[in-house]
Amino acid sequence: MTHLNELTVAAARDALRKGEATAVDLTMACLTAMDAGDGLNAFVHKTPEIALDMARAADARIKAGDAPDMCGIPLGIKDLFCTKGVASQAASNILKGFKPEYESTVTSQLFNAGAVMLGKLNMDEFAMGSSNETSCYGNAINPWKVDDRSLTPGGSSGGSASAVAGDLCLAATGTDTGGSIRQPAAFTGIVGIKPTYGRVSRWGVVAFASSLDQAGPMTKTVRDAAIMLGAMSGFDPKDSTSAELAVPDFEAALSGDIRGQKIGIPREYRMDGMPAEIEALWANGTAMLKDAGAEIVDISLQHTKYALPAYYVIAPAEASSNLARYDGVRYGHRAKLAPGDGITEMYEKTRAEGFGPEVQRRIMIGTYVLSAGFYDAYYNRARKVRALIKQDFDQVFAAGVDAILTPATPSAAFGLGEMANADPIQMYLNDVFTVTVNLAGLPGIAVPVGLDAKGLPLGLQLIGKPWDEAGLLNHAYVLEAAAGFVAKPQKWW
Amino acid sequence: MSIDIDTARKVAKLARIRVEEADLPALAGELSGILGFMEQLNEVDVDGVEPMTSVTPMRLRRRADVVTDGNIQAQILKNAPDAREGFFAVPKVVE
Numbered sequence: 026m027t028h029l030n031e032l033t034v035a036a037a038r039d040a041l042r043k044g045e046a047t048a049v050d051l052t053m054a055c056l057t058a059m060d061a062g063d064g065l066n067a068f069v070h071k072t073p074e075i076a077l078d079m080a081r082a083a084d085a086r087i088k089a090g091d092a093p094d095m096c097g098i099p100l101g102i103k104d105l106f107c108t109k110g111v112a113s114q115a116a117s118n119i120l121k122g123f124k125p126e127y128e129s130t131v132t133s134q135l136f137n138a139g140a141v142m143l144g145k146l147n148m149d150e151f152a153m154g155s156s157n158e159t160s161c162y163g164n165a166i167n168p169w170k171v172d173d174r175s176l177t178p179g180g181s182s183g184g185s186a187s188a189v190a191g192d193l194c195l196a197a198t199g200t201d202t203g204g205s206i207r208q209p210a211a212f213t214g215i216v217g218i219k220p221t222y223g224r225v226s227r228w229g230v231v232a233f234a235s236s237l238d239q240a241g242p243m244t245k246t247v248r249d250a251a252i253m254l255g256a257m258s259g260f261d262p263k264d265s266t267s268a269e270l271a272v273p274d275f276e277a278a279l280s281g282d283i284r285g286q287k288i289g290i291p292r293e294y295r296m297d298g299m300p301a302e303i304e305a306l307w308a309n310g311t312a313m314l315k316d317a318g319a320e321i322v323d324i325s326l327q328h329t330k331y332a333l334p335a336y337y338v339i340a341p342a343e344a345s346s347n348l349a350r351y352d353g354v355r356y357g358h359r360a361k362l363a364p365g366d367g368i369t370e371m372y373e374k375t376r377a378e379g380f381g382p383e384v385q386r387r388i389m390i391g392t393y394v395l396s397a398g399f400y401d402a403y404y405n406r407a408r409k410v411r412a413l414i415k416q417d418f419d420q421v422f423a424a425g426v427d428a429i430l431t432p433a434t435p436s437a438a439f440g441l442g443e444m445a446n447a448d449p450i451q452m453y454l455n456d457v458f459t460v461t462v463n464l465a466g467l468p469g470i471a472v473p474v475g476l477d478a479k480g481l482p483l484g485l486q487l488i489g490k491p492w493d494e495a496g497l498l499n500h501a502y503v504l505e506a507a508a509g510f511v512a513k514p515q516k517w518w
Numbered sequence: 519m520s521i522d523i524d525t526a527r528k529v530a531k532l533a534r535i536r537v538e539e540a541d542l543p544a545l546a547g548e549l550s551g552i553l554g555f556m557e558q559l560n561e562v563d564v565d566g567v568e569p570m571t572s573v574t575p576m577r578l579r580r581r582a583d584v585v586t587d588g589n590i591q592a593q594i595l596k597n598a599p600d601a602r603e604g605f606f607a608v609p610k611v612v613e
Contacts (some may be wrong), residue, residue, distance in 0.1 A: 122597070123597050124596075124597065125597075126590075126593040126594075126596055126597075221574075222573050222574060223574050223576070236572075236573060262579075262581070265578050265579055266572075266574075266576070266578070268574065268576070328562065330558070331558060331559060331561075331562055333555075334555055334556045334557075334558045334559050337552065337555065337556060338556055338559070345533065349534075352534070353599060354598070354599075354606050354608055355594075355597065355598055355606060356597035356598065356599075357597070357599070358599070359599035359600065362609060366609060367609050367610065367611070368608055368609050368610075368611050369534070370609075371608065371609055372534040373534050373535060373536035374536050376533075376535045376536070377535050377536040377537070380535065385533075385535055386548060386549075386552075388533050388535065389526075389529045389530060389533050389535065389545070389549060390549060390552055390553075392529050392532050392533040393521070393525075393529045393549065393553070394556075396529070396532060403553075403556060403559075405569050406559050406560075406562075406564060407556075407559060408569030408570045408571075409562075409564040409567040409568070409569050409570070410559055410562050410564065411569075411570045412567050412568060412569065412570040413562065413564070413567060415570065415573065448551060449548065449551070449552060450551065450552065450555050453555075464573075465573065466573030466574055
């Protein structure tokens with residue numbers, strides 16, 4: 026028998042509507058799994074009382090026949106989202122004790138639709154990291170395990186990935202600035218979609234790099250991603266880059282028919298030294314889409330190689346500006362001052378104590394590339410390269426390509442601590458297949474497609490045309506069905 | 519472009535992050551490594567390319583210049599590490 030916490034969003038919705046389960050039952054099952062899942066360190070602030078209140082309200086709505094799709098669905102919320110009255114600290118000590126007086130637009134929309142919040146989820150500090158090892162709460166741990174090592178769930182949305190893959194919740198929110206939804210989804214065998222820039226409101230989401238950040242759902246299936254993305258999307262006057270576009274019915278777009286669609290395979294993504302397993306996975310995925318009737322075309326995205334260096338100029342530049350607000354005055358941590366310390370010492374000590382090493386590193390890189398004399402050489406040049414990267418995609422889509430298939434990550438999940446002595450750039454290479462999508466503002470989705478030789482999940486990424494999440498999800502739906510990925514981690518926690 | 523210790527000290531100062539003198543050489547080395555990685559961007563021909571300002575072709579919306587909220591002093595000050603008499607309190611700034 027399937028336990029209620031193991032249900033998909035779609036199955037839970039249908040069970041709720043048929044009266045086969047209540048939102049309180051579902052929530053209780055998830056709260057139990059959440060408490061039993063402490064070994065994963067995925068939930069870092071639990072809100073069981075709020076969850077049960079929300080579940081009771083959801084049951085009343087379902088009974089009254091006024092139940093949107095997400096009504097009564099228990100979710101985990103990434104710590105990056107501001108949730109009213111509930112700790113929201115972006116996994117940073119500098120926001121210790123911060124309880125927002127407001128609710129992010131995304132969580133407002135989900136809660137207005139009746140979704141239930143179980144608690145806040147672990148992540149890399151300020152979403153800066155690819156392994157969830159920069160968190161002030163300690164590492165989140167991947168439920169997948171093949172030997173005595175603890176594996177990373179990926180990052181930055183590592184807690185979200187771990188909680189969904191470990192069935193602690195039905196689905197979770199994530200955010201993606203350079204791959205932070207798609208890489209952890211791939212590392213844990215779940216689905217994660219980063220929508221087109223502007224599709225989902227950024228208001229109330231702690232900002233990392235504002236021109237790249239987008240929130241999205243992390244779910245067990247493509248159908249669930251379609252359902253939850255619909256509830257998260259839409260125009261928000263409070264976000265000046267939010268798109269004034271109607272939100273299509275993403276679930277209705279899952280026809281399973283991609284005959285005649287053109288799938289691009291970008292040759293530049295075939296990196297030197299790419300593991301044979303990843304190459305084989307990519308070839309298998311290509312064959313699956315071809316068997317489903319799609320036309321496969323070789324394409325070129327010639328500036329791909331420059332995406333990572335451009336990203337690591339632009340993202341830290343924006344971060345250094347966004348994170349200037351953490352100064353120990355209005356919220357969060359303030360350092361204890363020595364006699365005679367003035368306001369500059371207060372800023373410097375507060376920020377040295379409050380920010381972890383990776384965040385400090387990125388703020389300083391950003392400060393440097395924006396400083397007088399270097400702005401043109403680094404920041405402006407990176408923005409020009411970004412324009413060229415976007416142009417590569419524009420040309421491919423103009424030539425009739427409907428979606429692009431690539432690997433999601435250069436490897437399966439690695440061991441926690443294994444990169445501790447590596448150069449920061451080695452960690453940045455995790456994002457090599459995903460950052461291009463953020464730089465070009467496109468939608469991208471990671472779909473679990475197979476297991477590696479050791480038994481760890483591997484994912485592929487599909488990239489869609491701007492605003493075509495509906496088409497992208499349908500391609501992902503076909504890939505998911507053809508791959509038939511049903512493996513689950515063995516419970517050890 | 520390699521970053522020397524003086525530049526690392528200056529960057530830390532601009533970023534308002536206290537870095538101990540003993541830690542500056544390691545910081546300079548790390549920052550140099552990352553900037554070295556970025557040097558690849560110099561291989562790209564960017565002549566005549568406009569730097570991207572917006573990833574989607576859109577104009578930033580402007581809202582009417584009117585007051586939309588207010589009278590929420592208590593909420594604003596709620597999370598302050600040191601709030602007194604309706605203000606944020608900071609160390610003395612003006613002698």
